[in-house]
Amino acid sequence: MKRVLIIVAFFAGLVGIWQAVCAAGIWSPVLLPEPLTVGRYLWAAILDGSLAESAWVTSKRLLIGYAIGCLLGLPMGLLTARSRWLSDTVGVLALGLQTLPSVCWVPLALLWFGQSEAAMLFVVVMGTLWSVLIAVDNGVRNLPPIYVRAARTMGSQGFHTLRSVILPASLPYVVSGMKQGWAFAWRSLMAAEIYVTILTGYGLGHLLHFGRELNSMDQVIGVMLVIVLIGLLADKVLFSPWERFLHHRWGTAKA
């Protein structure tokens, strides 16, 4: 209860400061609209459905691309960690590509796939895949060998060892890698949406872009707020349960 109060008070305070700065009239209201103006924009955008529509388009791209990235990155990371050959080839490739900011995939994606959903997905997948792969690879490599030996004496082998020992044992690495992948995917998708117009659906990035074109700062700030909210929500829904589990079981420091 006390925590909730502190959180509410903090954000109410921020809005208060914002309002006070607007009231002081230092900047033109075109550049810094009042909180209420932004609120009105958000309300209108919710009512006419444009906000929900964009949020849905963006989330869909993100979730599908992210899922594909994880589904590819997880087994690939397991394999590169276990095989010398794959680690010298795919592993090195992943390491190189991971240093490439994932926005850099946008021009290539556009040339390959055109202004389509596929281009957006591709950018998200590239943002996710390499960091998940590297995190899993790293996790498996840092595994104390005693776990696999102990499991072998108990009759575990092959796929069972992979699923019941190697994967859970590297869970702390896997979760942090998936979180990093999520952050990369989210950033690159936003950049791509601002950068190019995809006719099959207007995402939050487009909304932000249109806000700038129309010089409507209330829309720009409003959409930014929504983007922040989605980021927070994803963190709470997708990652917090895992982090709580890790903390509970491993006794690691609370995230």
Add this chain to the structure above:
Amino acid sequence: MSVTDELQNIAPAKLIVEGVSKTFSSRNGKVQALDNVSLEVGEGEFVCLVGPSGCGKSTLLNLIAGLEKPDSGRLLANGNPVNGPGRDRMVMFQEHALFPWLDVTGNVMFSLRLKPGLTEKERQDVAAYYLKLVGLERFAHSNIHELSGGMKQRVALARALAPNPRVLLMDEPFAALDAMTREQLYTDIQRIWAARKKTIIFVTHNVREAVCLGDRVVLFSRNPGRIREQFKVELPRPRDINSVELAAHSTEITRALKSHHVAQEVAE
């Protein structure tokens, strides 16, 4: 299969190690961990291996466990050649090697889940039985990081006992524990050995520990790893590590250990 069947004592196995050698090559050259080692362990016998660090005790245990293969020689468990790990030979490692992603019961269940022919309920009951045997029934759902060192080794013991192996291989399981906890575990391990009928090979650095637990103490020397001498311990059980007779026995063995050591240093 029912829980009573599953918990029934099965005959402990006889182990035969015949002319086994094992060499490791590392960056600093070759190390002959074991040189032509032969050892026979009877059904239900409690054998302690003692020797200086690096004399190949762990290597021998790993060979019997089937985690590694000998360069030459044969290993037989109950007449069958050892070709790999098996649930008839369970290992308790020096580091507890418990799985931090599972709770206490989950750890004990790990090996049971791999054992066919049991229902989930029966496995739960078997796990509960062994947790009670090691005195941890109250901690069935604790996380591993919440346990003390002694409790972790108890869980490791329960996990090793759970699939009802015929042989228990213990590699310095109590080395990291304080004296009080260790003494309690000596009592417990003797009780469990008597109750569950196992063949046990127990590696230790501590001669008193070896005399307290073993029917026989096998002395190793290193470079290359060989068996030097063997001592039968015929003291009545349960043995108290602080008793005077036990101290007399261990003095004798310690003296032998030291003389080999000195002889070896001189030879080098």
